[in-house]
Amino acid sequence: MNPELEPSRFPRVPFARRASAFVLDFLVAWIISGFAASNAFIQGTIFLLVWWISRVLIVERNRGQSLGRWCFDLAVLDARLGRPAVSEVLLKREAIAGGTALLAMAGLTINLGNPISMLLLLAPVLVDGGAAYAGESEDLALHDRFSETVVVASRRGISLDLRLKALWQEIQIFIRDRTSS
Numbered sequence: 467m468n469p470e471l472e473p474s475r476f477p478r479v480p481f482a483r484r485a486s487a488f489v490l491d492f493l494v495a496w497i498i499s500g501f502a503a504s505n506a507f508i509q510g511t512i513f514l515l516v517w518w519i520s521r522v523l524i525v526e527r528n529r530g531q532s533l534g535r536w537c538f539d540l541a542v543l544d545a546r547l548g549r550p551a552v553s554e555v556l557l558k559r560e561a562i563a564g565g566t567a568l569l570a571m572a573g574l575t576i577n578l579g580n581p582i583s584m585l586l587l588l589a590p591v592l593v594d595g596g597a598a599y600a601g602e603s604e605d606l607a608l609h610d611r612f613s614e615t616v617v618v619a620s621r622r623g624i625s626l627d628l629r630l631k632a633l634w635q636e637i638q639i640f641i642r643d644r645t646s647s
Contacts, residue, residue, distance in 0.1 A: 476548075476618045479540060481599045483627055484607075484617055487534035488595070491520060492567050494533060499571075506575070510568055517564040522556045531622060539623035545616045559613035566591040566609075 499513035525532050530541035530550035542559070544551045551559070573587025598607040610616060 476543070476545075476616050478605050479617055479619055481605065483538045483540060484598060484605070485595060486627060487532070487538040487540050488563075488567075490534035490537055491517075491532050492570070495520060495567070496571050496574075506572075510572070513568055513571055514564055517567060518560065521560045521564065522553060525551070525556055526553050529620075529622065531620065535617075535620070536623045537626040539620050539625050540617050541620040541622070542615050543618055545610075545614045551613075551615050555613050555615060559609050559615050562594065562609035562612060563607075566594050 495513050495516040498516050499509045502512045503509040521532050525535075525542060528536070530543060535541060542551050542556070543549060544555055569587045570591040573584040576584045576587065578584065594608045598605050598610070606616065
C-alpha cells in the first residue's frame with residue numbers, strides 16, 4: 467500500500483467479523499459448486515465463477531457488500547478514494563482472495579485423508595487472513611494491501627453476529643433458569 471494512504475482514517479473492524487463474512491461467502495460458493503459438479507476440476511471452475519459473481523459483480527452493485535459482508539455489516543472501500551471499490555479493484559482483490567479460497571476448498575475436500583496436503587493447501591488463506599489479524603495499526607489482509615482496499619463497518623446489514631450473540635445469551639439464561647428450578 468502506498469505510504470501516503472491513511473488506512474487509520476477508517477474505523478477498525480474486529481477480525482472475527484471479517485473472518486465470519488469470508489467464511490460465509492466461502493461456504494456459499496463451496497456448497498453451490500459442490501451441488502453443481504462432482505468432478506474436481508469442474509467444481510473448482512464453478513467455485514471460482516460463483517466467487518467472482520458474489521464477490522465482484524454483486525459487491526460492485528451492492529455498495530461494497532457481498533452476502534457475508536451484508537450479514538456482518540461490512541463493506542469494501544477503495545482506500546484511496548474512500549468509496550466502494552470498482553470492478554477493476556475488486557478483480558485484483560478477489561483474484562488473490564478467490565485463489566486462496568480455492569486452495570482452501572481443495573484442502574478441506576482432501577480433509578484428513580492426507581493431512582500434510584490439507585495443511586499446505588490451507589496455508590495461503592491462513593497467511594493472507596493472518597496478515598489482517600496480526601496487523602497492529604491496520605486491519606489489512608495481503609489482498610487488501612495489494613489492491614489498496616479496506617474493509618470497514620457499514621450501517622447496511624443484519625448484524626448476524628450480534629443477533630447470534632443475543633440468542634446465545636437468551637439460551638444460557640433459559641437453561642440456567644430451568645436447571646435452578
